[in-house]
Amino acid sequence: MTFVLVVDDDPAMRRTLTINLRARDYEVETAGDGRSALQIVDERMPDVILLDLGLPDLDGVAVLTRLRTFTQVPVIVVSARTESDDKVEALDLGADDFITKPFSIEELLARVRATSRRVGREEPELVVEADGLRLDVTDSRATRDGVEIHLTPIEWRIVEVLARRRGRLVRQAELLSAVWGPAYERQTNYLRVHMASIRRKLEVDAGRPVLFLTEPGMGYRFTGS
Structure with a gap:
């Protein structure tokens, strides 16, 4: 399982990224400041780091500089800074990618997947088969008894989140x-x-x-094996 460290001082951003990454079977740990991030790295090396530049103690540039003194762990800078100089500096210091806030979750996840592939740690494939139904979640393809079934992008997103946590509420x-x-949690x-x-x-029916399955008042559960 790919281990992602999210470093951001915004609790809402940490929570959003954690939910979306865990829904795709990434292991996630978060840090709200640079020193905490470096401590986590010292204890266990992540596979990918999502790093904000605007941190309350050590800024992201300082964290990235320290990281590059002892590791080449992939780092994707996730920042609200839009100046080209900030991007150039981060990339020159060894960042693998740079994404500007606000961003779409799908774009960020695509960057994580691309970075994971480059270091040989790709998001796990998932194919589910049950009662003649075949769900290739990785490739967004569904068939029943060989007949293709069309799902919309939103439907695939729901299916993917549930299927990657199959058996769990x-x-x-x-x-x-x-x-x-x-913003849509209600x-x-x-x-x-x-x-x-x-x-x-x-x-089938x-x-x-x-x-x-629906757990009334609570949520949903996918039971496919």
């Missing part, structure tokens, strides 16, 4: 945040609509689902 707020972002009607569509497409 995913709470409504966590699923909403992972798919739409933290929009439970979004989930009801899309889950109904997913069941119509993927369950949408009225009696056996794969995508």
